[in-house]
Amino acid sequence: MAVYNKYSEYLRWRYGQKIYKLPINLPVTCPNRDGNIGVDGCAFCGEAGAGFESQPASMPVAEQIMQNKLRIIPKYKATKFIAYFQNFSNTYLPAEQLEKYVIEACQSDIVGIAIATRPDCINDQQLQILNRIHSEYGVDIAIELGLQTVNYHTLTAINRGHTLAEFIDAVLRIKKYSMEICAHLILNLPGDEHLDVIENAKILSALQINQVKLHALYIMENTVMAKWYQSGAIQLISQNEYIDRVIAFLSYLHPEIVVQRLIGRAPKEGTLFVNWQTSWWRIQEEIEQRMKELDLVQGCKCDYLNGSAVRKFIK
Ligand code: SF4
Numbered sequence: 321m322a323v324y325n326k327y328s329e330y331l332r333w334r335y336g337q338k339i340y341k342l343p344i345n346l347p348v349t350c351p352n353r354d355g356n357i358g359v360d361g362c363a364f365c366g367e368a369g370a371g372f373e374s375q376p377a378s379m380p381v382a383e384q385i386m387q388n389k390l391r392i393i394p395k396y397k398a399t400k401f402i403a404y405f406q407n408f409s410n411t412y413l414p415a416e417q418l419e420k421y422v423i424e425a426c427q428s429d430i431v432g433i434a435i436a437t438r439p440d441c442i443n444d445q446q447l448q449i450l451n452r453i454h455s456e457y458g459v460d461i462a463i464e465l466g467l468q469t470v471n472y473h474t475l476t477a478i479n480r481g482h483t484l485a486e487f488i489d490a491v492l493r494i495k496k497y498s499m500e501i502c503a504h505l506i507l508n509l510p511g512d513e514h515l516d517v518i519e520n521a522k523i524l525s526a527l528q529i530n531q532v533k534l535h536a537l538y539i540m541e542n543t544v545m546a547k548w549y550q551s552g553a554i555q556l557i558s559q560n561e562y563i564d565r566v567i568a569f570l571s572y573l574h575p576e577i578v579v580q581r582l583i584g585r586a587p588k589e590g591t592l593f594v595n596w597q598t599s600w601w602r603i604q605e606e607i608e609q610r611m612k613e614l615d616l617v618q619g620c621k622c623d624y625l626n627g628s629a630v631r632k633f634i635k
Contacts, residue, residue: 323570323608323611323612323616323617324570324573324579324582324611324617324618325575325576325577325578325579325618326578326579327579327580327581330578334460335400335431337399337400338396338398339398339400339402339431339432340392340396340398340400340401340402341401341402341404341434342384342388342392342401342402342404342430343374343375343388343404343406343407344374344384344385344403344404344405344406344421344425345374345375345376345377345379345384346377346381346405346407346408347378348377348407348408348410348412348413349409349412350408350409350438351409351412351438351440351441351481352479352480352481353365357440357481357482358479360544361479362478362479362480362481363477363479363543363545363548364478364506364537364538364540364543364544364545366540366542366543366590374406374407375387377407381403381421381425382424382425385401385403385425389401399429400429400431401429401430401431402430402431402432402433402462403425403430403432403433403434405421405425405433405434405436406434406436407436409436409437409438409441410436411435411437411442411446412438412441415445415446415449418446418449418450419449422435422449422450422453423453423457426453426457430459431460432459432460432461433459433460433461434461434462434463434464434502435450435461436464436466436504437463437465437466438481438482438486439465439466439482439487439490439491440481440482440486440490442490442493447493447494447497450463450497451497451498451499454497454498454499460500461499461500462530462531463490463500463501463502464501464503464504464533465490465501465502465503465504467484467487467503467505468480468504468505468506468509469505469506469509469512469516469520470487470516470520470523471509471511471519472485474509474510474511474512474516477510477511478510478511478545479544484523491529495528500530500531501530501531502529502530502531502533502580503529503533504532504533504535505520505532505533505534505569506534506536506537507520507534507535507536507565507566507569508536508537508556508561508562508565509537510537510548510554510555510556514564514565514568517568518568518572520569521568521570521571521572521573521622522572524573524574525572525574525577525622525625526625528574529577530578531579531580532573532577532578532580533579533580533584534569534581534583534584535581535584536562536583536584536594537593538586538591539591539592539593540586540590540591540592541590541591541592546592549592549593550592559595559598559603562583562603563603563606563607563610566582566583566607567607567610567614570611570616570617570618570619571616571617571618571619571620571621571622572619572622572624573618573619573622574619574622574625575618577618581600582603582604582607583603583604585600
């Protein structure tokens, strides 16, 4: 039995077959880099943003989809896909441009569109357009919100440029439509403790988020975080502690929330620290193994919702 609610299983249940994500790289930037909110970006952000495996942003969306399919179809015999707008803040652009890009991705074998963005980069106008595309083209739409942590002190320390409030606002707005929400979290940010990780799980569960994607912090050269790391201003937790945190997170996470991944991947080049020099799948296996040994499953400690203190009066 799976110890947590795996994304691959969810996709198979939802679409009846294995689904593959095709990364799309838009010519967008981020308000935390272009001067709108800030110029330095988040302390950990490398210049490539998140999409180090993507096609060039100058390539049209349809062409990027085709190039990625050429790579994936022969290898996996894939037939259905999710177009994943991955890099930087993909809704940080005029609504009509967002509409054009998303419609370009609505092809017959694309079952879903996933759009990564910051919580302060999504508004009602864009959501109405996306909802119309969902109805007209019959594609599922998921908004992936970079939260990183619910600890707003840590968000300020890493120069995130938004706090927890913007995330809650975005979630409540998206929830008015038939779209899924995925939250991205980093469970080992300097300044965050074990208790913050549990609070991450509790807040995502209380907000009824649909999916979550976990990362361990990786440190890219020439970032603010790299300076802190090299000067000894920050210390990173051990691999063992990361595993403990993921297990605590999953234990408190509502059992219906789908888990996209337990640890991220990073480019090797230009990276000072990534995943304790261990492959991501080894760490994932260890998390799963340890949960089985401890007889823990996702949601086993999710007993705090819906007025838990008055439960004793229910007959
Ligand atoms: S929001 Fe994303 S793209 Fe923008 S600075 Fe932070 S990590 Fe980089």
